[in-house]
Amino acid sequence: MILVLRVAVATALAMPIAVTAQPERVADTGAVEAVLSQYKAAIKKLDAKGTEDLFAVDSQIFETGGYEGTYTTYLAHHLAPELAAFKSFTFSDYKVSVRFxxxxxxxxxxxxxxxxxxxxxxxxxxxVATSVLTRVGNSWKIVSMHNSGRKPKGS
Structure with missing residues (x-):
């Protein structure tokens, strides 16, 4: 019986499952993507004013293998000074994937x-960046963000 159950579970896990997006998740996906887009737009503008609203108060930020603290700490001690030292910051080949x-x-x-x-x-x-977001009131907030970068091959 146990062997039959294990085979049935293994077979079920191997089979693709069609998932139909629920209408509220489609709206949530758009809202999550909007939060990430607002953050990216601020970085491109070299102006992070207002980005605190995109993050939970107790957020955690990790960058290239290091813990940076809450977003407020990261902004004050890392991000804002960096942005002030930049002439430009541009993104290309951007892709985002959101799941719940x-x-x-x-x-x-x-x-x-x-x-x-x-x-x-x-x-x-x-x-690459991975983020965990949760709903706070009527908006989505970033609770945890981890980003890292590497030189392209051949550089």
Missing amino acids: EGPVALATETYRYRIEPKNGAVAERIG
Whole structure:
């Protein structure tokens, strides 16, 4: 009996399952994508004013293998000083994927980015970010964000 059950479970797991998006999840997906888009737009503008509203108060930020603290701490001690030192920050080849696990949204973003500092060498990288978002009131907030980048091969 146990062997039959194991085979049935293994077979069921191997079979693709068609998932039909529920109407509220379609709206939620758009709302989550909008939060991520607003954040990316602020980075491109080199102006992070107002981005605190996109993050939960107790958020956690991880960047390239390091813990940066809450978004407020990350913004004050890392992001804002970096943006002030940049001449431009551009994204290309951007893709986003959002899925839901209960009340939580899991987002994965892939992209290329180019940073031109006011002084120094231009940096071109391939980046990835994973974010966990939750609904707070009527809006989605980023609870956790982890991003990293690497040099493209041949650079």
